[in-house]
Amino acid sequence: MSGRRLGPGRVEAFTDGVVAIIITIMVLELKVPETGNLHALIGSAPVLLAYVLSFVNVGLFWNNHHHMFSAVERVDGRVMWANLFLLFWLSLVPFVIRWLDESAFAAGATAAYGIVLGLAAIGYSLTERAIIACNGKESAVARAIGSDWKGWGSIALYFTGVPLAFVSRWFAIALYVAVVALWLIPDRRIVRAFEGELRG
Amino acid sequence: MSGRRLGPGRVEAFTDGVVAIIITIMVLELKVPETGNLHALIGSAPVLLAYVLSFVNVGLFWNNHHHMFSAVERVDGRVMWANLFLLFWLSLVPFVIRWLDESAFAAGATAAYGIVLGLAAIGYSLTERAIIACNGKESAVARAIGSDWKGWGSIALYFTGVPLAFVSRWFAIALYVAVVALWLIPDRRIVRAFEGELRG
Amino acid sequence: MSGRRLGPGRVEAFTDGVVAIIITIMVLELKVPETGNLHALIGSAPVLLAYVLSFVNVGLFWNNHHHMFSAVERVDGRVMWANLFLLFWLSLVPFVIRWLDESAFAAGATAAYGIVLGLAAIGYSLTERAIIACNGKESAVARAIGSDWKGWGSIALYFTGVPLAFVSRWFAIALYVAVVALWLIPDRRIVRAFEGELRG
Amino acid sequence: MSGRRLGPGRVEAFTDGVVAIIITIMVLELKVPETGNLHALIGSAPVLLAYVLSFVNVGLFWNNHHHMFSAVERVDGRVMWANLFLLFWLSLVPFVIRWLDESAFAAGATAAYGIVLGLAAIGYSLTERAIIACNGKESAVARAIGSDWKGWGSIALYFTGVPLAFVSRWFAIALYVAVVALWLIPDRRIVRAFEGELRG
Numbered sequence: 001m002s003g004r005r006l007g008p009g010r011v012e013a014f015t016d017g018v019v020a021i022i023i024t025i026m027v028l029e030l031k032v033p034e035t036g037n038l039h040a041l042i043g044s045a046p047v048l049l050a051y052v053l054s055f056v057n058v059g060l061f062w063n064n065h066h067h068m069f070s071a072v073e074r075v076d077g078r079v080m081w082a083n084l085f086l087l088f089w090l091s092l093v094p095f096v097i098r099w100l101d102e103s104a105f106a107a108g109a110t111a112a113y114g115i116v117l118g119l120a121a122i123g124y125s126l127t128e129r130a131i132i133a134c135n136g137k138e139s140a141v142a143r144a145i146g147s148d149w150k151g152w153g154s155i156a157l158y159f160t161g162v163p164l165a166f167v168s169r170w171f172a173i174a175l176y177v178a179v180v181a182l183w184l185i186p187d188r189r190i191v192r193a194f195e196g197e198l199r200g
Numbered sequence: 201m202s203g204r205r206l207g208p209g210r211v212e213a214f215t216d217g218v219v220a221i222i223i224t225i226m227v228l229e230l231k232v233p234e235t236g237n238l239h240a241l242i243g244s245a246p247v248l249l250a251y252v253l254s255f256v257n258v259g260l261f262w263n264n265h266h267h268m269f270s271a272v273e274r275v276d277g278r279v280m281w282a283n284l285f286l287l288f289w290l291s292l293v294p295f296v297i298r299w300l301d302e303s304a305f306a307a308g309a310t311a312a313y314g315i316v317l318g319l320a321a322i323g324y325s326l327t328e329r330a331i332i333a334c335n336g337k338e339s340a341v342a343r344a345i346g347s348d349w350k351g352w353g354s355i356a357l358y359f360t361g362v363p364l365a366f367v368s369r370w371f372a373i374a375l376y377v378a379v380v381a382l383w384l385i386p387d388r389r390i391v392r393a394f395e396g397e398l399r400g
Numbered sequence: 401m402s403g404r405r406l407g408p409g410r411v412e413a414f415t416d417g418v419v420a421i422i423i424t425i426m427v428l429e430l431k432v433p434e435t436g437n438l439h440a441l442i443g444s445a446p447v448l449l450a451y452v453l454s455f456v457n458v459g460l461f462w463n464n465h466h467h468m469f470s471a472v473e474r475v476d477g478r479v480m481w482a483n484l485f486l487l488f489w490l491s492l493v494p495f496v497i498r499w500l501d502e503s504a505f506a507a508g509a510t511a512a513y514g515i516v517l518g519l520a521a522i523g524y525s526l527t528e529r530a531i532i533a534c535n536g537k538e539s540a541v542a543r544a545i546g547s548d549w550k551g552w553g554s555i556a557l558y559f560t561g562v563p564l565a566f567v568s569r570w571f572a573i574a575l576y577v578a579v580v581a582l583w584l585i586p587d588r589r590i591v592r593a594f595e596g597e598l599r600g
Numbered sequence: 601m602s603g604r605r606l607g608p609g610r611v612e613a614f615t616d617g618v619v620a621i622i623i624t625i626m627v628l629e630l631k632v633p634e635t636g637n638l639h640a641l642i643g644s645a646p647v648l649l650a651y652v653l654s655f656v657n658v659g660l661f662w663n664n665h666h667h668m669f670s671a672v673e674r675v676d677g678r679v680m681w682a683n684l685f686l687l688f689w690l691s692l693v694p695f696v697i698r699w700l701d702e703s704a705f706a707a708g709a710t711a712a713y714g715i716v717l718g719l720a721a722i723g724y725s726l727t728e729r730a731i732i733a734c735n736g737k738e739s740a741v742a743r744a745i746g747s748d749w750k751g752w753g754s755i756a757l758y759f760t761g762v763p764l765a766f767v768s769r770w771f772a773i774a775l776y777v778a779v780v781a782l783w784l785i786p787d788r789r790i791v792r793a794f795e796g797e798l799r800g
Contacts (some may be wrong), residue, residue, distance in 0.1 A: 010212060010266055012610060017220030017417075020617030025228060027691050028625060032699040040780035055691075059684045063677065066610055077263065084259045091227050091255075099232045108237035210412060210466055217420030217617075225428060277463065284459045291427050292453075299432040308437035410612060410666055417620030425628060477663065484659045491627050491655075499632040508637035 003135045008072040011083055012065075019062045021065065022094060026051055029098040047101040053180065054093050057117060060183045061090060071141035072131055082130040086123030092116045110172050111165035117176070118158030125151045154179040206271040211283055212265075218287045219262045222294060226251055247301040253380065254293050260383045261290060261324060271341035272331055282330040286323030286339040292316045310372050311365035317376070318358030325351045347357060354379040408472040411483055412465075418487045419462045422494060426451055429498040447501040453508065454493050457517060460583045461490060461524065471541035472531055482530040486523030492516045510572050511565035517576070518558030525551045554579045608672040612665075613682055616790055618687045619662045622694060626651055629698040649699040653780065654693050657717060658784045661724060662689060671741035682730040686723030692716045710772050711765035717776070718758030725751045780782045 030047060033040030041048070096116050097110040125148065132142045157179045165172035227364070233240030296316050299309040325336060325348065332342040357379045365372035430447060433440030441448070496516050499509040525548065526550040557579045565572035633640030641648070696716050699709040725748065732742040757779045762793060765772035 010216065010270075013213060013613060014216045014220055014262065014712050016610065016614045016661070017217050017617050018224055020614055021221055021621055023687070024618055024621040024625065024691050025224065027230070028628070030695050032695070032702050033708075035703070035706070035708070037706065039713055040708060052688075055684075055688055059681075060612065063680055068678070070610075078262055080266070081259075084255075084263075086222070088252075088255055091224050095227050095230050095232070101236065102232050106235070106237065108233075108235070108240060111238055112241070124256040176635075210416065210470075213413060214420055214462065217417050218424055221424040222419055225424065228428070280463055280466070281459075284455075284463075288452075288455055292423050295427050295430050295432070302432050303435065306435070306437065308433075308435070308440060309544070311438055312441070388504045410616065410670075413613060414616045414620055414662065417617050418624055421621055421624040425624065428628070443648055480666070481659075484655075484663075487623070487653055488652075491624050495627050495630050495632070503635065506635070506637065508633075508635070508640060511638055571641050588737070 008069050008075050011075050011080060012069050015065060015083060015087065016062075017067075018091065019058060022090055023055060023058050026054060026094045026097055029094055029101065031101065046105060047097070050097055050100050050105075053177065056180055056184070058090060058093060060180065061086070061120065064124070064183070066126075068128065068131070068141065068145065071139075071144050073135055073139065073141070075131075076134045078130040079134055082123065082126040086120055086127055089116055089120035089123055105169055107166045107169060110169045111162045114158045114161040114165065114172060114176060117179075118155055118162070121151065121155045121158060121179075125155065139197065147163055150182055152181060157182075183189075208269050208275050211275050211280060213267050215265060215283060215287065216262075216289065217226045217273055218267075222290055223255060223258050223349035224383065226294045226297055228300065229294055231301065234283055246305060247297070250300050250305075252295055253377065255387060256380055256384070258290060258293060260380065261286070264324070264383070265327075268328065268331070268341065268345065271339075271344050273335055273339065273341070275331075276334045278330040279327065279334055279399060282323065282326040286320055286327055289316055289323055293320075305369055307366045307369055310369045311362045314358045314361040314365065314372060314376065317379075318362070321358060321379075322353065325355065350382055354382060357382075408469050411475050411480060413468050415465060415483060416462075417486065418491065419458060419465075420600050422490055423458050423462075426454060426494045426497055429494050429501065430500065441597060446505060447497070450500050452503075453577065454497055456580055456584070458490060458493060460580065461486070461520065464583070465525070465527075468528065468531070468541065468545065471539075473535055473539065473541070475531075476534045478525050478530040479527065479534055480594045482523065482526040486520055486527055489516055489520035489523055493520075505569055507566045508567055511571045514558045514561040514565065514572060514576065517579075518555055518562070520550055521551065521555045521558060521579075525555065550582055554582060557582075602642060608669050608675050611675050611680060612669050615665060615683060615687065616662075618691065619658060621656060622690055623658050623662075626654060626694045626697055629694050629701065631701065647697070650697055650700050650705075653777065654697055656780055656784070658690060658693060660780065661686070661720065664724070664783070665727075668728065668731070668741065668745065670738075671744050673735055673739065673741070675731075676734045679727065679730040679734055682723065682726040686720055686727055689716055689720035689723055693720075705769055707766045709770055710769045711762045713760040714758045714772060714776065717779075718755055718762070719752065721755045721758060721779075721791065725755065750773075750782055754782060757782075 024064050030051060031044070033044055093116060096109065096113045099112065100106075103109045128145050128148060128151065132139070132145065135141050161172040161175035164175065231244070233244055292331060293316060296309065296313045300306075300313065303309045328345050328348060328351065332339070332345065335341050357375050361372040362376035364375065430451060431444070433444055493516060496509065496513045500506075500513065503509045509537050528545050528548060528551065532539070532545065535541050561572040561575035564575065610620065631644070632650060633644055693716060696709065696713045700706075700713065703709045728745050728748060728751065732739070735741050757775050759771040761775035764775065
């Protein structure tokens, strides 16, 4: 048959586009300091730090997505919808950052940040499962994904942060930072699986 | 001859870019709750649901577009303009969502939502026809597209919703949700045509 | 040598990205009608028509760009900068549309529309010349581009429209519409050059 | 093994997406003249020139990125994070332009422009180093990058401009323009390395 395969290329390209836009339009939400001296940036420091945290967070999702899809051989409708579910929650990150900024890090907005990123983490796990179902349990990508304790750990941390935001916002923010620290180590599982091929 | 072919690659890439932006900038239209507690989200619930519906709607167009183009072998100017016509109407979705939000789901804005999505559905059908004209009636993609009763059904449902919006907005919204339910089943026609190749 | 070539792929991808964003963010500039009935759209009609005209205009640039680059074999720094010059002027289209809207189609804003699109047309011609210089006068793309009377004609029409905007805005707008009509015929020159390959 | 390699393709595509958005949304920050005549553009001239300078600046980063990555054979996590660091600072360019505009080129905003672009230049150098570490000192890309005096020169010029902005904004702006002049010559080092392949 002459048609092309339902390969991962276009899902990757679409994800790249959405993540590139999310990461870039967050900056449209930042309010410019009202005066022209550099001290004015101190007043903007909390929202700038929220921007940095979110940039790293979205960058993490993209980096791990990149690693995972480099081992994917085929996709189906379930993979595409799991991936869209992930992108939906990521797309709400700029909305939550604006809310954090305008409410001066109120408890509700801090909790919403955890809900949005926790659901994005669930979306990532759903995408992993859909990929394993589509490529088979013996496929390279399934063996590379392995047990995924980091995925489950970050979902648990985010949803622990949500009620904690109403006790103390700083507890919640500390948990969100902990998730980033957990993931900042690139996904060695898949990197290791490729090492033989890349360097051997 | 040494030049490259007018293949579908760049039309896909451009469509991915436009759809990725549409899906992401809709969130820029959402107004942040005025207070910082989670109850404040209840006031934002209607427009958040409109956002979810539109995200799923645009995701559906992209998913079906992905399936259809995976079987396309060549494109011409007519395919490109039919596809641009589709993208034009999709690009108005964020505008209509903002109008729905600011007018508190007024009848005119609810009707406009149906007009915009109905014309996008017509654009999708025009793209299908242009692809069949370009690739031939015996091509894999033409056989895969088949009778397209879902396309005609959704156009009919959207344009039935337009006058109904002036009778009751909830009738119109129910019809719009019905179209999404109709399409949420991924396009089995093309998936089936590929099954032999993908799994066999 | 093991490196990859400086092929046209990434220039195409970057152009697709920029054009996709331009075409989509124009809609962010549109002001929502103040009331919720469909009659309210009549007040928005002029700017909606300016949006349609600009969407078709930017779509034309992209379509012809697509046709031209499908025959390009190599690019160099000059091609990239000529293409960036083209994208710079295209990126100002949303700015001019907003100005047209807020000034209710004042003469200065109408003239600015012609300046911006005229300079974009010059950028397109510069890109054509840079491509011919890089690929050689005997290359497929050089023979396909040929005499380019449409390019020069549209530059002339746009810059005739600029002073006419101060006499009558409708003369200028008529000229801008004439350019679109001129280009709406897809670039048969290059299509013809490929016909043998595509259908033969 | 059946998986695909961690090649540079998706890092390039993601970078293209982010840069395309940055370059395009800067125009959303531009305020439209309050009247409709062309003289009104004179009041907008400083911010329009800042837009031109930034467009050229971001275009330079993209052009050199394109040249460099055309010689890259593999990427790893370090390359991806160095590249994200570069994109992070580039993404703040629209924010600084808006600040320059609203503060009428105040000293603090002018200094912030140098900080943001200086850190972007550091990000570019970090990406170069990560690529050399990943591809080997004897790789085509490592030989092509060579001594990189222009990279270090531009970092030095940007950070010299930051304190100078508080003495005279025009000194600082002159230095920023000098960096652009320095880079406007396309990266001959890598172009030369490819010449044999491209023209030979």
